[in-house]
Amino acid sequence: MPQSATSTPELRQRFKELLRKVGSGEHTSRGLSRGEADEALALMLQGHASDTQIGAFLIAHRIRRPEPQELAGMVDTYRRLGPQLTSASAQPKPVCFGMPFDGRTRTAPLYPLTALVLCAAGQPVVLQAGARMPVKYGVTALELFQDLGLDLQGLPLNAVASGFQHHGLALIHQPDHFPLADSLIRHRDDLGKRPPVASAELLWTAHHGDHLFVSGFVHPPTESRAWETLSLLGEEDVITVKGLEGSTDLPISRACITARMRRTKPAERMILHPRDHGCFGPDQEWTNLEAWTEQAHAALRGAGPLAAALRWNAGCYLWFCGVSASLSAGLERAEQCLQKAEGQTMLESLIRWRSAVGG
Structure with missing residues (x-):
């Protein structure tokens, strides 16, 4: 540098x-x-x-290996030097997803579709990601939305904020909105390993204010460290998820290991069983963008190989966010959204907004 x-x-x-x-x-x-x-x-x-x-x-x-107070200090840096996003005064508190910036290579991503269904149900969503980066160089949020027809690249932060407050979806794209952090990418490539800043990315959101923060993890020690770090950071409503490839996508091939931590209370373990709710099945493999896009559009209408996983994820998060009073109610609401193609309608609305913004 x-x-x-x-x-x-x-x-x-x-x-x-x-x-x-x-x-x-x-x-x-x-x-x-x-x-x-x-x-x-x-x-x-x-x-x-x-x-x-x-x-x-x-x-x-x-x-x-970084300690919780060190990760908290790194997130402090991101909060101070990075982009800041706030909700409108009457807007419901958003759900903010923290997942690996280096993307996905093995399993088909669900989070863009989950976000669209949540937004259609009135639940705001904040995502953040970068361009393809080491060590996985996996498919990114930006690419997935682009292949759905929604190009979120190159938007100034004020346009992202306006779109978020009016439509409920924000994608903080690191090259556009946090170039300082993007300057470390080439060092990550040279090292060939994820540095501790990659762990901090899972624990940071650009949203300032009340929100539900969801962070993905792979190994149990990482989860307990996340709890301690997020507690130091003053996060008051947290869910940790042992998701697909460390993401916040809930699997349908096995029990879902999650936990919720509110304010100063200890984390409460929640084991969710897709089999008990008619959602059990294989986790769809990632092949390429073309195949995923076809599957994604079908899933938004309740069909195809991603439909069961989307119903499960959307239903769980509708419950986590308090839109639905129970998991069963969340799954029922998600099914209604899919049958009425409400997520697809939300996507089309966002595409029109993006076209009007220009740039």
Whole structure:
């Protein structure tokens, strides 16, 4: 990364001190404080650290594994330097999804379709993602929406905010709305491993204000660390999901391991069984955009190989968000949305809005 024009020897020396803390040996390496982690990430994003320093920091931090207060500090950086989105005064509180930015490669994504059904039911949704990036270089949210006919690339943040407040859907696209964070992508490619900032991405939302935050995870230790981090960050309503490829998509091939954490209360485990609700089946494999787009349009009308998974996901999230009073009611509402093609109607409305915005 080129050095910032305002970088000083003092700032580079300060980063070196922080690097020493995470890069020392087994017996002397120690975690950063929340403030130090915030400071370190800000120095990297703002060009006050050399490429060598950034690479060393990211790999050393990965090897030692980030602690909750360090992840909280990184999210503090994102909250301060990144885009900010707020709800309209009369708007229901949104659901904000935190999932891996490097996309999907094995299973067909459901979250764009779930978002459309939720919006059709009056539930606002905030998504965030980037362009194709290491380590998976999987298909992205932007590409999926584009192939549905909704091109959300290149929108200024004020247009995203207006669309969110009027139609209920926002996609924060990192290259457009947070180029500082995008500057670290090439380092991730060089390392060939996800650095701790990838963990922070799962715990950050650009939405400021009251919301339900949903974060995907793969391994149990990651989930418990997420609970502690999100508690430090003051998140008051959180759901963690052992989703497909670490996403927030609920599987239908197995029991769904989720948990809910409200305010200062301990996390409450929720095991959901798609088999008990007529949604059990194989998780559809990812093949290519063309096949997915055909399946997606069919699913929005309640047909095809993604329909059962979409009903399950939309129904669960309608319940999680409080739109429906129970899981059974959520699934019934989701089925109605699919049979009436309400998600497809919402998609068409968003396409018209995007055309009117131009750019």
